[in-house]
Amino acid sequence: MLATQVLPGSASATGQVTARKIVMSTSAPSAQATYALTFTPATTYTTTAGSLAIDFCSDTPLAGQTCAFSAATVPTVASGVTVAVSSGTVTSPATTLGSGTPLHTLGVTNISAGFTSGTPITLTFNATPASSLTNPSGASPGSFYARIVTYNSAAGATSGGATGYVPANSTGGATTIGSGALDTGGIALAVTSNITITSKVYETLTFCVYTGSCGTAPNLTLGSATTQALDPSNAYVNSATAYQLATNAGTGVNVTMTGTTLCRPGGTCTTGNTNSFTISSVGSYCTAANPNCTPNTGSVAAVATSQTGSEEFGMCAWKNGSAALTVATTYNDTVNSCTGAPLTTGIYTGSSVFGFNDSASAGGTNNAAGSQVMSSSGAVAPVTGSLSFMGNIASATEPGIYTTTLNMVATGTF
Amino acid sequence: MPWPVRKLNLNSTRPVFLSSLLLFAVLLPALCLSLHVQAVGLSGRSWQELNSAPGVTTDYTASFTIDNSATIGSLSFLLCSNSPLQEDVCDIPGGLDVTGAQLTAQSGITDFSLFLPEVNNMVLSRTPSVITAPLTVTLTFHDIVNPTDPGSYYVRLGAYSSSDATGTAIDYGGLAFAITSNLQISSYVPPYLTFCSAVTITAFDCSSASGDYINFGELDTAHSRQADSQLLVATNAPNGYVMQVYGTTMTSGNNVIAAITNGVGSQPGVSQFGINLRANSVPSIGANPTGPGTGSPVAGYNTPNQYRFVSNDVVASSLTADNFRKYTASYIINTGSAQPAGTYVSTLTYVAAGSF
Numbered sequence: 001m002l003a004t005q006v007l008p009g010s011a012s013a014t015g016q017v018t019a020r021k022i023v024m025s026t027s028a029p030s031a032q033a034t035y036a037l038t039f040t041p042a043t044t045y046t047t048t049a050g051s052l053a054i055d056f057c058s059d060t061p062l063a064g065q066t067c068a069f070s071a072a073t074v075p076t077v078a079s080g081v082t083v084a085v086s087s088g089t090v091t092s093p094a095t096t097l098g099s100g101t102p103l104h105t106l107g108v109t110n111i112s113a114g115f116t117s118g119t120p121i122t123l124t125f126n127a128t129p130a131s132s133l134t135n136p137s138g139a140s141p142g143s144f145y146a147r148i149v150t151y152n153s154a155a156g157a158t159s160g161g162a163t164g165y166v167p168a169n170s171t172g173g174a175t176t177i178g179s180g181a182l183d184t185g186g187i188a189l190a191v192t193s194n195i196t197i198t199s200k201v202y203e204t205l206t207f208c209v210y211t212g213s214c215g216t217a218p219n220l221t222l223g224s225a226t227t228q229a230l231d232p233s234n235a236y237v238n239s240a241t242a243y244q245l246a247t248n249a250g251t252g253v254n255v256t257m258t259g260t261t262l263c264r265p266g267g268t269c270t271t272g273n274t275n276s277f278t279i280s281s282v283g284s285y286c287t288a289a290n291p292n293c294t295p296n297t298g299s300v301a302a303v304a305t306s307q308t309g310s311e312e313f314g315m316c317a318w319k320n321g322s323a324a325l326t327v328a329t330t331y332n333d334t335v336n337s338c339t340g341a342p343l344t345t346g347i348y349t350g351s352s353v354f355g356f357n358d359s360a361s362a363g364g365t366n367n368a369a370g371s372q373v374m375s376s377s378g379a380v381a382p383v384t385g386s387l388s389f390m391g392n393i394a395s396a397t398e399p400g401i402y403t404t405t406l407n408m409v410a411t412g413t414f
Numbered sequence: 415m416p417w418p419v420r421k422l423n424l425n426s427t428r429p430v431f432l433s434s435l436l437l438f439a440v441l442l443p444a445l446c447l448s449l450h451v452q453a454v455g456l457s458g459r460s461w462q463e464l465n466s467a468p469g470v471t472t473d474y475t476a477s478f479t480i481d482n483s484a485t486i487g488s489l490s491f492l493l494c495s496n497s498p499l500q501e502d503v504c505d506i507p508g509g510l511d512v513t514g515a516q517l518t519a520q521s522g523i524t525d526f527s528l529f530l531p532e533v534n535n536m537v538l539s540r541t542p543s544v545i546t547a548p549l550t551v552t553l554t555f556h557d558i559v560n561p562t563d564p565g566s567y568y569v570r571l572g573a574y575s576s577s578d579a580t581g582t583a584i585d586y587g588g589l590a591f592a593i594t595s596n597l598q599i600s601s602y603v604p605p606y607l608t609f610c611s612a613v614t615i616t617a618f619d620c621s622s623a624s625g626d627y628i629n630f631g632e633l634d635t636a637h638s639r640q641a642d643s644q645l646l647v648a649t650n651a652p653n654g655y656v657m658q659v660y661g662t663t664m665t666s667g668n669n670v671i672a673a674i675t676n677g678v679g680s681q682p683g684v685s686q687f688g689i690n691l692r693a694n695s696v697p698s699i700g701a702n703p704t705g706p707g708t709g710s711p712v713a714g715y716n717t718p719n720q721y722r723f724v725s726n727d728v729v730a731s732s733l734t735a736d737n738f739r740k741y742t743a744s745y746i747i748n749t750g751s752a753q754p755a756g757t758y759v760s761t762l763t764y765v766a767a768g769s770f
Contacts, residue, residue, distance in 0.1 A: 202498050202499065202568065202588065202590065203589055203590040204566065204590050206566050207466075207566075207592035207594055208564065208592070209594045210595070214564075215564055217595035217598070218595060218596075219598040219599075220598065221600055221601065227604070228600075228602050229603065229604045232648075247590070251458060258464075258465075259597075262599065262601055279601070279603075393650075394737055395608055395649070395650065395737050395738055396649070396707070396735040396737040397650050397735075398652060399604055399606070400602075401601070401603075402601045402602070402603060403599065404599050406598075407596050408466065408596075409462065409463050409465070409466045411463070411591070412590060413460040413477075414458075414459045414460070414587065414589055414590070
């Protein structure tokens, strides 16, 4: 819809309608349109029903002047243009006037309420049926004008001759408004090509695991801040690993992790439960009698709170309030949501729950498919969360430098 | 080639980006009305890395569902760093190399052969034939070299009626995947030897050790005198530990109560001083070792009701790293009628050494 511009109009021996406008349902060239004409009469005439002529010209809005027109520059009309009035009744459909090609003038008769000075009136010309009121067809037709003339009789506008409206029958031809005219006014309109917008939305998957800022390789030390060592008297955490995740994958995203528990050189690192070269995954010694530990249930690994003096390596994930993400049971800290003051970096005395499934079976980090850390069933708005790692050793944990490389993979299903 | 390929040229792309940005700004209010994703005929698309680290050689598994029954003669996987859209030029991800890739598994359609025309393009070819939709296809590629820079990358997946991925794709879908550095964690476990001795030690906590003096009271020839103390040890020394005792037997000036050197029982009326690390009944004193460790007293100090004391003797040991083990050292003193009167004293020192 395009708002229209109001220009002055003039006619001899008549008043000028004010606050006049035509609202078009569409400004697209050649489109079938609905025009809503609103104006405020200057002259009151309620003795009988009134009438109105609306003439579309491309050269001037001044009633009574010559009128240039063509299908490319002005709207074209045909019989059948329905019309409705804001107050009272009116004869519908409107009448086409003149014999020029194309027809570009409409007459509206039997406006039952007549015209009252200062009282706005709206006449709506509907595009139904199709092709009855058609926008100019030119690709860049620019502005054109509507000339409005009101009459002091029910059919004055269509009577032609000396009293009614006579449109131009050839382009650039003369027009007359007739002696029955009450008020006149001109309105400027314009058509313009519709805006066509094309936008590309890529499949997106942003996933970054880092310390400091995205792109920084995450290298952590788990242990004392001064010695970088673990000891049997304290638990240690490191929460410096952050991740960023976002995707528009409609079926969701799955974040998995492969790798081993902490392991020292010289032996196998595939599983940590019974291997002297590893720091056992948390919950390895879990029993139902241990209130700090939830034992294995099927493929779900045990999770446990930190127990100083026991050999443990575990992780939890913080999803930072993301409603779309679900943290897998193994890495879901049900006590503190893997966030809060105790989960900083250094000695740990908190109550969070950690897990680390280093099994080679399905769901384990030593399985090629990895251990699920987080997932969603749909798109994920950008979220920045963190991963916290916890380490404990027993008095008999073999000395050495323990390391692990964890590979985090995010897979979207689009 | 199914799509144009272009290497990234910053000088040429910058003006395009600027003009695109301006256009975007002008049209922003209307953008939300016309968003759509270009993807036709291939749903449930995923592209899973075995290893997401930059520059590594790894496996990828592609999975998708062909939604339309049609003649399928080939598939194309074009990996790009700039866009998943078929109509866009493709910037080759830096470092990516699929030329060594192998097709190691396929399901859904199982007669594909792999061709590798470019470092970022994999074409799978078969004799064109009609497939019945919906059909889920899973393909595993071995030995793809990841891009060297972390970030997001795209796969343009197309299905063709031709056997060489030429012509117009009959089905198409984009994918995105991420390259991110692996997480490296290191931790140091130093050599540990925890050891304490005291009259009493609560649980397995050396900080609770209390007392370093034992008074046996007045000795007589008719009764033994006995007492005990505790020793707590743990180590991660791979070859375990030994615990030794140093000191003298009970002495009073030049007078001594003879130490038991041959492992005998308590004999009231005979001057003797000895220790062991077991629970005894004659006299009733001591306790067997406790705790999660596996260390044990050595011969000479490991038989109930038999005692011994030789300075420098190893009294307990473990051959491997050992968790906490608490020993109870029992002391017995007997005197004979010829034992000179006096105040008899001994100072014993226990030493534990780990074998790392």
